[in-house]
Amino acid sequence: MIIYGVAVLAGCLLAGMVVGDALGALLNVESNVGGVGFAMLLLIVLTDRMRRSGHFPQHSAEGVLFWSAMYIPIVVAMASTQNVVSAVKGGPVALLAGVGATVVCWALVPVLARIGGAEAPLPPVDEAEEV
């Protein structure tokens, strides 16, 4: 059933959040530390195990894949709720700090990505397929 996939996904995210919040409390920070990351790792490991033992059939997977397909629309909704006015009105200090930090870090992506050997690019996909 599709709901099984959705339930596994929700369980992973909730478990990840609990771990992230606990880690934050442990480190004495007012923020979740890596909750989404832990949730992703859990989902990868758990679904891989379940698939191997035949407990995660295609119907269950569809419950996860639906949300994966909703990702871009959700990000578009997120974009429409950002505080863009404040960003635009921040003035030269904020502008320079924000742009400067972004550009410096952009420049370092190729340097870091080459550590331990460069990786081949992903094969191109058909846009129609992706959407």
Next chain:
Amino acid sequence: MELIANVLIKNGLLFAFLIVGAVMWLSYYASHHLTRGRLHGSAVAIIVGLLLAYIGGHFTGGSKGLSDVPLFAGLGVMGGAMLRDFAIVSTAYGVDLGEIRRSGLVGVLSLALGIFLSFIVGAAVALMFGYSDAVSMTTLGAGAATYIVGPVTGSALGASSEVIALSVAAGLIKSVLVMVGTPFIAPLIGLNNPKAAMAYGGLMGTTSGVAGGLAATDKRLVPYGAMTATFYTGLGCLLGPSLIYFLIRGVMGG
């Protein structure tokens, strides 16, 4: 008219699905016909979303973009942290764990570099504009990390509300720039494989920026970038008011 508006407000999330569906359709249409597919449809859609956020913020004076208009409040649910994280985690389905393990070191390094460099750049800009006390410099540097690290660090150090507001603005600029700029910068920096995406998430750190930027570039990169970015804000909040503040205070001599 009022009856229709009432239905739309009461079923805000459904109306949001309808609006976003329309935005997506328009954006993909524009991408194909106006840019001949050179600018990806999802990139157009995210830019349209940001424009809508600006319009909404401009008219309501609120901080949540278009969702501050009661009619469009459903966008806040659809694009809120809960469903966003839910969708981000779902993109990890089917990812090869070996890939993440192989790029683990790069991910950790990118986090450390990304946090320190953002603080350094932000603090240097603060100094250029005459904010020469360690608290203000650290707070602005924290804002250059993300718009959450900024106010968390600022209030921990007792920075002025003006500096905290500036740090939030700096973080928002970074987030918007990463969302809009990633698809353009990606070919120049080799952002086309999982390892580069892991480095990208750690260097940029802004979850919304990375989530939006990678979506606009290649959705297959999302889980890798999100994986590292999710540690960034927490680590920034940890290091900012402590280690980095002490370093900046040491350099500035109190």
